[in-house]
Amino acid sequence: MERSAAWFRRLAKRASAPGLLFLFGCAENYPQTTLNPRGDFARLVDHLFRTTVWWAVLVFVLVEGALLLALFKFRGRPDDPEPRQSHGNTALEVVWTVIPAFILVMIAVPTIETIFKTSDYARGDAVQIEVVGHQWWWEFRYPDLGVVTANEMHVPVGRTVNLRMTTVDVIHSFWVPQFAAKRDVFPGRHNPLWFKAEVTGTFSGQCAEFCGEQHARMGFRVISETPEQFAAWVERQRPGSPLVNGGRVVRDTTLPAEPAARAARLAADSVERAGQAVFLAGGCIGCHAMAGTPTAGVSRMKGPNLSHVGSRSGIVAGMLENTDENVRKWLDNPDSVKKGTLMVLPRRLTGPEIAALVAYLRAHQ
Amino acid sequence: MATGVLDHAPAAPAPETTGIWGWITTVDHKRIGILYGTTAFMFFLLGGIEALIMRLQLMKPDNTLVSAATFNSLFTMHGTTMIFLGVMPLSAMFFNYFIPLQIGARDVAFPRLNAFSYWVFLLGGLFVNFSFLLNAAPNAGWFGYANLTETTYSPGLNTDFWVLGLQILGIASMAAAINFFVTVVNPRAPGMRMLRMPMFVWMSFITQILLLLAFPVITVALIFLMMDRHFGTHFFIPAGGGDPVLWQHLFWIFGHPEVYILILPAFGIVSEVLPVFSRKPLFGYTAMVFSGAFIAFLGFGVWSHHMFSTGMGPFADSFFAISTMLIAVPTGVKIFNWLGTLWGGSLQFRTPLYFAVGMVAMFIVGGLSGVMHAVPPADLQQTDSYFVVAHFHYVLFGGAIFGLTAGAYYWFPKMSGRMLDETLGKLHFWLMFIGFNVTFFPMHFLGLNGMPRRVYTYPAGLNFEFWNRIETYGALLLGASFLVFLWNLGATFRKPAHAPADPWRGATLEWLIPSPPQEFNYAEVPPVNSSTPAWDLRRAHGRPLPEPLRVSGAGIHMPRPSKWPAVTAVGVLGVIGSMLLTHAVQHWYAITLTGAAILFYGVYRWAFEPAF
Numbered sequence: 001m002e003r004s005a006a007w008f009r010r011l012a013k014r015a016s017a018p019g020l021l022f023l024f025g026c027a028e029n030y031p032q033t034t035l036n037p038r039g040d041f042a043r044l045v046d047h048l049f050r051t052t053v054w055w056a057v058l059v060f061v062l063v064e065g066a067l068l069l070a071l072f073k074f075r076g077r078p079d080d081p082e083p084r085q086s087h088g089n090t091a092l093e094v095v096w097t098v099i100p101a102f103i104l105v106m107i108a109v110p111t112i113e114t115i116f117k118t119s120d121y122a123r124g125d126a127v128q129i130e131v132v133g134h135q136w137w138w139e140f141r142y143p144d145l146g147v148v149t150a151n152e153m154h155v156p157v158g159r160t161v162n163l164r165m166t167t168v169d170v171i172h173s174f175w176v177p178q179f180a181a182k183r184d185v186f187p188g189r190h191n192p193l194w195f196k197a198e199v200t201g202t203f204s205g206q207c208a209e210f211c212g213e214q215h216a217r218m219g220f221r222v223i224s225e226t227p228e229q230f231a232a233w234v235e236r237q238r239p240g241s242p243l244v245n246g247g248r249v250v251r252d253t254t255l256p257a258e259p260a261a262r263a264a265r266l267a268a269d270s271v272e273r274a275g276q277a278v279f280l281a282g283g284c285i286g287c288h289a290m291a292g293t294p295t296a297g298v299s300r301m302k303g304p305n306l307s308h309v310g311s312r313s314g315i316v317a318g319m320l321e322n323t324d325e326n327v328r329k330w331l332d333n334p335d336s337v338k339k340g341t342l343m344v345l346p347r348r349l350t351g352p353e354i355a356a357l358v359a360y361l362r363a364h365q
Numbered sequence: 366m367a368t369g370v371l372d373h374a375p376a377a378p379a380p381e382t383t384g385i386w387g388w389i390t391t392v393d394h395k396r397i398g399i400l401y402g403t404t405a406f407m408f409f410l411l412g413g414i415e416a417l418i419m420r421l422q423l424m425k426p427d428n429t430l431v432s433a434a435t436f437n438s439l440f441t442m443h444g445t446t447m448i449f450l451g452v453m454p455l456s457a458m459f460f461n462y463f464i465p466l467q468i469g470a471r472d473v474a475f476p477r478l479n480a481f482s483y484w485v486f487l488l489g490g491l492f493v494n495f496s497f498l499l500n501a502a503p504n505a506g507w508f509g510y511a512n513l514t515e516t517t518y519s520p521g522l523n524t525d526f527w528v529l530g531l532q533i534l535g536i537a538s539m540a541a542a543i544n545f546f547v548t549v550v551n552p553r554a555p556g557m558r559m560l561r562m563p564m565f566v567w568m569s570f571i572t573q574i575l576l577l578l579a580f581p582v583i584t585v586a587l588i589f590l591m592m593d594r595h596f597g598t599h600f601f602i603p604a605g606g607g608d609p610v611l612w613q614h615l616f617w618i619f620g621h622p623e624v625y626i627l628i629l630p631a632f633g634i635v636s637e638v639l640p641v642f643s644r645k646p647l648f649g650y651t652a653m654v655f656s657g658a659f660i661a662f663l664g665f666g667v668w669s670h671h672m673f674s675t676g677m678g679p680f681a682d683s684f685f686a687i688s689t690m691l692i693a694v695p696t697g698v699k700i701f702n703w704l705g706t707l708w709g710g711s712l713q714f715r716t717p718l719y720f721a722v723g724m725v726a727m728f729i730v731g732g733l734s735g736v737m738h739a740v741p742p743a744d745l746q747q748t749d750s751y752f753v754v755a756h757f758h759y760v761l762f763g764g765a766i767f768g769l770t771a772g773a774y775y776w777f778p779k780m781s782g783r784m785l786d787e788t789l790g791k792l793h794f795w796l797m798f799i800g801f802n803v804t805f806f807p808m809h810f811l812g813l814n815g816m817p818r819r820v821y822t823y824p825a826g827l828n829f830e831f832w833n834r835i836e837t838y839g840a841l842l843l844g845a846s847f848l849v850f851l852w853n854l855g856a857t858f859r860k861p862a863h864a865p866a867d868p869w870r871g872a873t874l875e876w877l878i879p880s881p882p883q884e885f886n887y888a889e890v891p892p893v894n895s896s897t898p899a900w901d902l903r904r905a906h907g908r909p910l911p912e913p914l915r916v917s918g919a920g921i922h923m924p925r926p927s928k929w930p931a932v933t934a935v936g937v938l939g940v941i942g943s944m945l946l947t948h949a950v951q952h953w954y955a956i957t958l959t960g961a962a963i964l965f966y967g968v969y970r971w972a973f974e975p976a977f
Contacts, residue, residue, distance in 0.1 A: 063729055119679040187609065
């Protein structure tokens with residue numbers, strides 16, 4: 001009783017405001033909303049959308065209003081005399097053909113303008129990012145900066161990022177609603193998208209094209225940060241990156257696979273060292289590249305590049321927060337966390353092995 | 366007076382065969398219509414149950430009522446079922462029953478082909494759903510996007526069931542489309558010129574043209590996909606030089622006209638119901654005909670608006686944006702003409718009018734969100750989100766299902782000889798109207814606030830749970846509304862059959878003959894001098910027409926019942942269905958050959974069987 005009363009109050013609170021104000025007003029509560037743009041691409045789209053919405057609201061009110069009026073005004077009884085038999089009215093019919101056509105022109109002109117603004121790559125100085133869709137996670141590669149990461153895209157605020165997007169398996173669709181609208185990724189082709197983040201913060205994104213069993217669990221995050229923070233992030237991420245060690249970034253191949261400090265710590269920490277041993281012997285390196293192992297610098301691995309995985313805020317394509325407990329749960333039985341995942345353990349890991357791996361992975365900042 | 370002669374003729378017992386065998390061998394368009402209707406309604410309820418399970422799963426975040434795999438099968442089968450086994454054959458029920466009646470014909474042009482269409486449809490529908498029993502229900506979406514549907518990503522029989530099932534259903538649709546096309550063109554009553562045909566016949570006619578032009582495309586696409594899956598081709602496999610985008614083009618060149626295949630019959634029904642219950646003719650008859658034809662024509666030039674997010678480039682996007690917006694003009698003309706029909710009328714608030722007006726009101730919403738989708742940059746946010754789910758349910762449920770339900774209440778007395786209960790009918794309407802809006806309107810909010818479609822669950826952090834819960838309550842209400850309908854049907858069948866020939870003061874020919882009509886429909890075809898021949902007769906008579914009597918059909922040649930259409934349909938199932946076993950059974954082609962033998966024997970006996 002108590003609960004349902006509270007529930008009704010909540011319903012009333014949410015539903016009482018007039019539809020659209022309500023719709024736009026409450027958008028802040030939705031981390032993945034399209035109605036609260038925080039990037040220039042999304043803002044262009046939003047502007048166009050609002051233009052269309054107001055026309056639609058106008059037409060809706062007028063036409064549904066006329067319908068209701070007719071229903072009340074022309075209520076008849078069975079024994080009423082036959083009403084006047086009109087078959088049509090040419091003038092009227094011309095008017096209601098021309099008016100919608102006019103409204104559509106009003107919508108079409110800004111539409112085509114915006115199409116041409118949003119179709120191609122951005123020009124000029126932009127951060128280049130390659131987006132690669134996988135069943136069911138996202139790979140982000142920064143070819144000019146020598147960074148490869150997964151499921152978390154870092155971007156500098158106020159600077160355009162240019163996305164060149166493809167997939168290694170089936171069609172996916174890259175969608176981070178507050179920055180940019182969707183664009184599908186196709187095998188064997190590259191599709192463009194760009195946006196400029198206007199504020200810092202963490203923004204939610206998700207695959208929007210059905211891509212198989214775990215389509216629902218193919219989320220990602222876009223982390224917008226100050227240029228300084230972004231530069232620092234790049235520096236932290238580069239060691240061990242396939243783009244650096246594999247030679248894609250030619251100007252700086254001397255980067256160590258692993259910073260000295262970390263190497264020293266690894267040598268000192270026995271659990272972590274045990275974790276590395278499991279990582280190497282347990283089959284992980286069959287699919288995952290990792291700094292400090294022979295796979296550092298190997299590109300196009302099947303699974304996400306795990307170098308610096310400890311610095312990411314989430315794991316399993318944004319499904320779980322990156323905590324010891326969640327990593328343990330995942331390594332214990334990936335298929336029970338995300339049924340159908342392509343991550344297959346060669347054998348069930350033992351408790352101590354998992355604990356060691358958790359320490360090893362979490363320490364990889 | 367055409368009916369005068371017949372008033373005194375004695376009634377004769379119906380010559381048709383009775384019992385199960387009678388139904389299997391029937392070639393009577395009315396009985397086949399009833400078969401279509403009951404079968405489609407069963408499939409429709411099945412699709413509804415699938416939807417309810419999905420709604421229960423989505424009721425709360427991270428729910429585990431069903432697994433991801435099950436959910437994917439549910440939404441795939443929900444879409445496939447509602448489109449191919451629900452709405453299309455429900456329309457086919459009305460085509461079957463009412464095209465011949467409304468044009469004053471004895472039957473469809475090819476009665477045995479008509480039976481064949483039904484049996485192929487039934488077997489195809491059972492075939493697709495049989496997959497559930499093997500735990501191999503299709504799971505790659507009703508749109509079957511390659512390359513997800515290639516064997517690498519969809520091993521197993523799931524997609525094969527879908528591909529082959531659609532091929533079987535496509536044969537049923539094509540045969541029926543040819544049949545109804547010829548029926549409308551050929552055996553119309555004297556005086557019924559094209560521009561005097563009832564609007565339902567017109568919209569049905571246009572639908573048949575769409576079917577004839579659209580289904581071959583999906584047939585070809587499905588053959589390509591089957592070749593890719595089983596015979597080593599690479600039509601949609603990039604590594605082999607193919608292109609998955611090709612599938613999308615082929616699918617939507619079929620898929621968009623398919624939307625009009627679903628909605629135009631409902632447009633036709635509403636255009637019948639509104640004038641009768643307004644007691645004045647359809648406003649702008651000619652404009653209604655041509656706007657329908659224009660919608661159908663443009664319907665072949667807008668398919669890529671389903672693909673704005675694929676990155677076709679600005680010129681293609683602009684072209685398809687404008688062609689799509691253009692469709693809003695003839696659609697608007699239809700809506701305004703419906704308003705014009707109501708305006709100035711003497712509105713009789715009976716159940717069919719409720720549903721017809723509901724259809725107009727809901728279709729406006731779906732049309733307006735459709736215009737939003739025609740704006741490619743905005744569509745980049747909306748496509749594949751719940752906003753699209755809201756949009757097409759306003760069109761296909763708010764439009765097609767409300768329209769078909771209006772037709773069901775309107776024509777039920779003619780088909781069964783019984784009047785449905787008005788109170789229950791109106792209760793059905795209000796439950797369905799409220800349930801529908803509570804279910805689907807919040808999907809606009811969810812889509813715009815970032816909920817993608819085809820997700821088996823969503824995390825708690827995205828704040829999707831509130832509206833999802835409301836939607837589930839709405840869906841349960843919507844389900845309940847159909848229980849009221851079933852209750853109404855059940856109660857009505859317990860009552861005596863004494864519906865008058867014309868309970869609504871109908872305008873078209875079918876209301877001049879007894880309810881239900883006799884096997885031969887019209888002993889003598891009444892004169893047709895306008896698009897409202899029944900009204901003409903009533904006016905000429907000066908007072909209500911006398912109740913038409915059942916007459917002897919002696920001397921009227923009706924087609925003979927035949928079992929060969931059903932046998933041939935079994936052969937079709939054998940030939941196509943056996944492809945399922947290409948990898949499972951070593952000598953699978955033995956089944957194909959057996960099917961082919963049945964098919965050819967059926968056709969042979971059919972061809973040499975005397976038709977009368």
